[in-house]
Amino acid sequence: MTVPGESAPSTAPSTDAAPMTALRRHRALTRIWASDPGWKGWFTTVNHTDLGRMFLSVAVFFFVVGGILAMLIRAQLASPRSAFVGPDVYNQLFTMHGTLMMFLFAIPLFEGFAVYLLPKLLGTRDLAFPRLTAYGFWCYVFGGSMLIFSMLAGIAPDSGWFMYPPLSSTLGSPGINSDFWLIGITFVEISAIAAAVEITVTILRYRAPGMRLSQMPIFAWYALVTAVMILTGFPPLILGSILLELERAFGLPFFQVADGGDALLWQHLFWLFGHPEVYIIFLPAAGAISTIIPVMARTRLMGYGWIVAAAVSLGVLSFGLWVHHMFTTGIPHMGLAFFSAASTLVAVPTAVQIFAWIGTMWRGRPELHLPMLWILGFFATFVIGGLTGVMVAVVPFDWQVHDTYFIVAHLHYVLIGGFVFPMLGALYYWMPHFIGRKSYFKIGPTAFWLVFAGFHGTFLLLHWAGLLGMRRRIDTYESGQGWEAINILASVSSFVMAIGFALVLVDIVVNAVVSVRGSRNPWGAGTLEWAMPTPAAAYNFASLPVVTSRDPLYDDPELPARIARGEGYLGDPVRGRRETLSLDISTGRPAYIVVYPGNTAMPMAMAAVTGLFFLGLLVKAYWLVPLAALGVAGFALNWVRALGARREEGALPAGQGLSLPTASEVPDPPGWWGSLFLLLADGTLFGSLLFGYAFLFTIAPNWPPPAWAEPGAGVALAALGGAALVGAGRLTRGGAGAVVTLAGLVALALACLLMLRHAPDPTAHAYDATLWVLTGYALFHLSVAALMAGALFARRRAGIVSARIGGEGRILDLWAGYAALVTLIGLAVTAAPGVLG
Amino acid sequence: MHPAGPAAAAISRLWWVLLVGATLIFGFVMALIALAWRRPAGTGDERRFVIGLGLAFPLTVLAALLAYALVLGERLLPRPGPDVVTVRAEASQWIWRFGYPDAEGRATENVLHIPAATPVDVEITTTDVVHSFWVPRLAGKLDAVPGHVNVLRIETDGPGEFAGLGSEYNGPGYAGHRFTVIAHAPEDWAAFLAGDLP
């Protein structure tokens, strides 16, 4: 799937010992890094360039589907008393439109850009976990297919994209519709979490040697903030979906007020996710804007440090705002005042970025190329969306316009203006890189103007319809309320916008197919992704350059040639395997050599088996669920088998006279870092569960439950003993450590099983249900850790290097420690009321 | 927006303030961008843009806005008073039932009777899913959440009929989930409570 670079200089002498021309280096590296040829390559590739393009293409596909749904919505609303579709269909239309756009278009489009660009921007050869990239991609495709299927079958979710129970639960939606949402979206979220772990570890540890954090391209900062926000923002939603599905499938009453649940719990969990989600969508776009404006203005970014600080504070602030989506639910007045003030405050870091961008344009000499046109469209649109956002943060105003078309208009100004426009700018900006060609046909500007005019024609006056009392989500309306003119104008304009988007697609496809080869760095940018021939070779960089500035190509125009000549690290592929460098986080000094696995269909197969797990839940074929879970565990074991060298290699030459160990011989291999950030997400999920318990305990009407669980001393003894053993296992050297840890995990599991005997019926009350979920959560993690302990023991016996002297023991420590901790906390908080009271 | 009560009137005034402010800010930002093309390169001063415009400017505007909104919000809250009338609103898919503590046993469907020009507290509940109670010309909306009772204060300027809406999406009958509010002059209200009015 790779095309040789157009400009590999042919006979530059290498400074390294082995004489190798740039062309021969290119051929040797390509042999090692290339994906499988032909159609098979699609299924076995683990290369970030391929997968980035695949993510982008599938995301665009879902944008088209979501857009078609939007057109159907506007067709229905064009006139009063429309008989185009009935409420049953209409409710599916807007629910699926919102769901597809948010979960299957916006987030994956970011993932696509990040997966494709980050290694190239950062100066490395691939992402931290190539197989995980592929696994996430296939989970996305399979989960998305479930939702598409539900739509074609006419049984799509229909409770709105935020799925409020009881409407979305058995009471309001007895059919399978809601299950498609809860299960399908959770499946897709695996890919978001996978990508976020991957992006975080890559940015922290996989950069060009010497590149400090403060020298990273600005897009990497935005991607880092976004990824950490995904790790902490998505778990509340995943938890909520699990709880709601447990209620729907097995009657655990988390959201049913009669049995101690509360519908408001869902709203809190959903918006704990939903508000950060908006910034998860906006920040990558802001990253693209920060990258593109300086290049278009022929200058450097103004206020890099300020912008990073603004992005970080937006990320942090956005977790404190979720209640502004619940201003009309009867929140106490003080709460309203606090969240209202906090909500308006996000305008400040947003303003810092906007004015830094404008300042950059003042400082330079802006040129009106196509990417810049889209960014100007962004300014004109997003500023309006931001201002209406401040308006709805003012509580009395929100009481009036909440759930009207004012909100629909506001959210599209933010999402289309703040995400779609800049991302189209980004698409045009990086297009020469994606396809290695320069734009040929000139329909881009026409398309822009159609979209821009169509957009404002659609949504500007819809604000007014909202003020006139037009509620969102109504399938039809009566004439005579002053809405007709606005709606017909909106519908006609939306078709103009759709034609514009279609032209963008045509433009991209036509250019990809027929236009002429372009020059290597057409915009004259300073970042590393332009230091390679395009389309990019599978290995990105023929050798890894030392980078000590934010715009390396401005400071050293010779850099691309020196990279190609092999005057960097790992320029001589003598070991015949995929290698790159991992760095110390802050200093950027090379720390160890990472050896990547090769092409494999395993990620896709594992995603398919994961899909069977979710399918079993969906169609209530519960026998399939444990089988699929076992299958996934089997794949996971197979996954680590690939990291199984038996021979110690010691320090290996990495070029430039430097010798480094490989990842399997260091105490903090990539897997340790990946585990750390996965546990961050996992811990957030656990924290959300504790929050839910505390919320029900204090707010839900029908508490306390009829009876608290009162476990005896046996539970405490088993739990504390188990935890002590896990602690001892950490300190014990050698294979015995794994055995001690395993014994501790078993004792903890015993404590959990004993605990469950004290709350026999999880459907009796939300308290019992919570106890079961907390204990089940603990048991799940104990099993995972036990599996890892067993595997580690076996691998040590087999003499596998990474298990004997490397970081695998520390990875186990991480998971076993976490499992012990959540078990203790879970048991303590559920037993406390019964024991103390 | 044609406000017909003090709460809605205050919100309507708020909207015009917001609209004028937002338009001015929007015009200002667009002008700044346009100027980037007209000015010689190199004129952007980092402190002026990032600290002056990025930090100080929004902080000032927001502080003023918040103060205004807090005072306003305070006035819209239900406060206990001697002449406050209480009514009950119970939402279901897709019907509204109203009850009157001043005349137990009196119940109406899809029509809410209230005294005109008197503060009225509506106690909002639901029998099934989440709903929302909204009379656009009188006040903002407030949700009906299972197991909870939310209280909304409404008040009219005078007698009349006002359209009411269920305004939280609640399934296939959502578009038709409406009701009417009838505000009575004092004599009529007494007659209604006595059961003389239908």
Ligand code: HEM
């Ligand atoms: C392509 C042009 C688009 C048009 C014409 C459009 C139109 C609409 C309309 C008319 C509604 C209101 C439906 C209703 O309340 O009955 C709506 C809802 C929504 N749209 Fe869009 N939209 C577009 C693109 C997008 C994009 C790009 C996103 C997100 C990235 C998005 C996200 C949403 C969401 C989240 C909702 C709320 C769904 C719900 O109420 O459950 N839309 N859209």
Ligand SMILES: [Cu+2]
């Ligand atoms: Cu929000």
